[in-house]
Amino acid sequence: MTDDSVPDHRAPAPAPAPTPDLRASDADRERVAEVLRDALAEGRLDMAEFEERLEAAYRARTYGELTPLTRDLPTAAAAAPPAPVSFTKAPAESGSWASRIVGGEGSSAGGVAILSGFERKGRWTVPKRFNCFAFMGGGEIDLREADFADREVEINCVAIMGGLQVTVPPGVEVVVRGIGVMGGFDHPRDDDGPPEPGAPRVVIGGFAFWGGVGVSRKVTRAEQLRLKERRRQERVERRESRRELQRERHEGRRELRRERRDREY
Structure with a gap:
């Protein structure tokens, strides 16, 4: 015989592992x-x-x-499936800007392309100052998946009869201060809205002679796939909504015909 006044300190049984056919988020x-x-x-x-x-x-x-x-x-x-989360407080995003400003030194100090090319892309750390030079060659500096050594970084570009391309993610503030002689520096479009809170500031300067430095904003390929999938899901939902509306209209017409027959008889 047990005493109901004594609390039971036994740990609750663990929740069953999610089955493979459980829907993913x-x-x-x-x-x-x-x-x-x-x-x-x-x-x-x-x-x-x-x-x-x-x-x-x-x-x-x-x-x-x-x-x-x-x-x-x-x-x-x-x-693996995540542990249950509380809906009273949203978890911090793992890809937030605060987690991408890591301090310290960059993983690459610069790039040189003489009758050749170079690229810095993927997961790398942008130093406080990144120097790049292209002579009859080209280079690509992709910051979309990069970390940053400081909240403000400078990319110094020198392009002589060559080209350099800088790609930044949306939300990053970009300042272009380069000088072009029979060449030029692009300025990214600001139609993505103001810089995001906590985002780094990228200052792009240098010199272009018979060459150019391109600056553009692009999302990552992964984000492109995500947006493509989201648009596909939205199209499916719109089709389902139209079908449901058509079914409701059809049911309404059937009900109206039924009422008419009942009044006739």
Whole structure:
């Protein structure tokens, strides 16, 4: 016989693991995408395999479809279903600007292209000052997935009969101060709105002679796939909404005909 006044300190039974056919959320798909990006940066996946898996991740509907995409990667546990979260407080975003301003030194101090080319893209750390030079060659500086050594970084570009391309993500403040002689510096469009709070400031300066420095804003390929998938889902939802409206109208007409027949008889 037990005494009801004595509290039971036994731990509750663990919740059952989600089944493979459980529907996955956007956060689950993004978690898998982050694992794939890290694997690409570490050389575990080539670009073709990365793009194939990333597209499959954003198409996935269930945990069973997500799990095989990271099963052979060291951080495959990141693709597992997340623990239950509280809806009283939103978790901080792992990709927030605060997490991308890491301090310290950059992973690359500059790039040189003489009758050749260079590129800095993917996961890398932009130093406080990045110097690049192109003579009858070209270079690509892609900041979309980069971390930043400081809240303000400077990219000094010198292009002589060559070209340099700087790509920044939306939300970053960009200031262009370069001088062109029979050449020029592009200015990115500001139709994405004002800079996001906490975003870094990128100052692009230097000199272009018979050459050019291009500056553009673009989202990452992963984000392009996400937006493409979102648009597809919206089209599906609109089609379903139209079908539902047509069914309701059809049912209404049938009900109206039924009422007319009842009045006639």
